[in-house]
Amino acid sequence: MRNIALEGGGEITTALLGGHIQVSSTDVFESMPYVLRGEVCLLAVFSESRLDTPEMKDIPTAREQGYDIVCPVVRGFYLGPKVSDETYAWWKDTFDKQLTSETFATLRSERKLLPFALTGEELDKYVKQQIVNYRLLVKEIALPQ
Numbered sequence: 001m002r003n004i005a006l007e008g009g010g011e012i013t014t015a016l017l018g019g020h021i022q023v024s025s026t027d028v029f030e031s032m033p034y035v036l037r038g039e040v041c042l043l044a045v046f047s048e049s050r051l052d053t054p055e056m057k058d059i060p061t062a063r064e065q066g067y068d069i070v071c072p073v074v075r076g077f078y079l080g081p082k083v084s085d086e087t088y089a090w091w092k093d094t095f096d097k098q099l100t101s102e103t104f105a106t107l108r109s110e111r112k113l114l115p116f117a118l119t120g121e122e123l124d125k126y127v128k129q130q131i132v133n134y135r136l137l138v139k140e141i142a143l144p145q
Contacts, residue, residue: 003138016040027073028056029112046071053112069137072116074130076123092120 004021006012009030015021017039025046032055034040044062045051046069051059062069077095079088098104099117108115118126 025071028059032056047114051114071130072114074116074123074127075113076127095119 004015006015006024009027012021012024012026013030013034016024017034023043028042028045028051031040031042035042036055042059044065044067045056045059046062048061048063048070050057050061050064077091079091096119099119
């Protein structure tokens with residue numbers, strides 16, 4: 001298998017539909033229109049359990065198929081290294097408030113985004129641990145680095 005880095009769901013979908021790549025890992029919700037039309041086949045979801053939507057309830061998890069992979073899509077707002085502590089605290093507080101709002105819950109539901117609400121040091125620690133996990137996985141499945 002050869003790893004090809006693409007910039008996001010749009011490029012991945014274009015490459016899949018155009019026959020330029022045969023397999024990819026991408027956001028399941030972005031892929032569903034193509035799955036429902038029979039244009040691509042969804043092999044597994046990388047979540048703890050099956051997704052609780054009518055069109056996705058029958059898609060098995062990777063773990064159900066013997067692969068210990070759980071990999072949520074982490075969307076974030078990242079600040080540069082020269083941002084002041086005051087500005088950082090303002091952004092963290094703003095996102096913490098928004099993540100618990102009813103408006104955000106409605107938007108998340110409408111866009112079929114899974115709950116994931118880490119900010120600040122918790123998010124930083126999580127992302128760094130995921131990088132360690134990805135590197136181990138790449139070595140385990142022998143992808144070129």
